[in-house]
């Protein structure tokens with residue numbers, strides 16, 4: 036049997052640099068907490084700038100030999116790591132639930148999802164292609180090949196502690212890049228466990244280096260400005276992403292940016308309402324609403340608005356809330372007190388402006404960072420939650436009359452990650468999908484994430500795509516060799 040103390044105890048809590056576990060040079064550590072109780076789980080090494088630089092040195096030193104490893108071998112390392120992730124799914128899920136809060140079933144689902152990135156990129160490693168072409172003048176010849184971009188810096192968020200790591204590490208390994216990865220300070224344990232698995236799977240020393248730190252900016256900025264790392268791949272808030280883009284400009288690092296979202300969820304009169312309610316539950320409540328893909332604004336056509344709101348409210352009221360380790364729980368705690376404060380403020384702002392609470396709308400007494408599953412209706416367009424990410428279990432509903440009005444409202448945001456559309460009319464489905472400003476559309480479905488599909492946003496939701504057949508390109512440079520016959 037696996038115990039909570041057992042899974043936490045099994046994790047190496049030092050920095051992983053050059054294939055070795057080492058303490059922070061300062062000797063410092065920081066605390067990791069269980070968001071369902073607020074209690075300390077353990078301490079992990081707290082890297083400073085000199086530790087970050089040692090990790091970058093290791094990545095730079097390993098780059099040339101790693102790029103020379105056969106693509107098949109790189110793929111097989113990923114495939115072995117995939118198998119190990121699935122073998123240890125239960126332990127890893129428990130570890131994730133303890134540090135992040137999501138219910139065990141969702142954590143186990145994330146381990147599978149995370150592992151699938153490794154399987155996908157194991158298959159992509161051997162499919163890096165090139166070309167041979169005749170120049171327009173008939174004399175020249177073009178040889179086109181792809182090479183690893185070089186040492187990369189990876190920064191991941193706390194909401195999907197494992198999958199946001201494998202989504203970057205998978206293509207980096209497949210492409211032949213070395214890495215320094217910095218997980219979020221709230222959830223370092225999943226990444227440390229992943230590093231150990233990759234080492235066991237045969238990843239050479241120095242290819243993956245993990246720095247855990249309570250000082251993200253202080254450690255990462257010098258690495259970005261150093262110039263030896265040639266790429267930054269970041270998943271997190273738009274505010275931090277903007278700052279990192281500025282830092283990357285100095286040495287012209289390539290970037291992949293998966294930033295915030297403000298997903299609209301459109302339900303038309305002609306929608307299959309069962310599917311719409313089911314999709315709404317998934318799009319809103321997956322990960323306790325703490326996802327950049329979470330439905331943030333529900334726009335429902337007048338003819339079905341009341342019925343949709345009633346059914347969604349019933350479903351939300353039936354959800355069991357509690358510690359993610361308890362059987363039957365589907366709503367866990369939010370990540371920390373700041374998250375609860377933000378959700379509380381956004382709900383108060385909406386109700387002050389006239390929104391009505393159909394269910395929920397309050398925090399929960401006792402330890403842990405809980406907020407009730409909430410449905411609001413008559414949410415005015417000027418409410419803060421219409422333009423800000425809620426990142427919690429709150430569904431704000433607004434009614435619309437025409438298709439044009441729905442699209443205008445949906446697009447009225449600086450974000451453009453994902454939009455959800457529910458309609459049974461094929462022409463409307465395609466028309467609306469084309470007009471929505473988003474990198475991804477959930478058409479009659481509430482979940483879009485899939486390792487085999489290109490994930491990413493437009494506008495201020497980011498740059499580049501992760502997953503799919505384009506995911507590996509983010510870690511490759513195209514080289515063209517000119518020759519004449």
Ligand code: ADP
Pocket residue numbers: 190191192193217218219220251252253255256270271272273275276278279
């Ligand atoms: P969230 O609001 O979801 O915590 P953040 O953008 O703050 O989103 O965090 C995402 C990741 O970015 C985390 O790993 C965090 O430590 C890191 N991060 C935050 N600020 C900075 C920064 N100034 N420089 C580099 N990384 C940062």
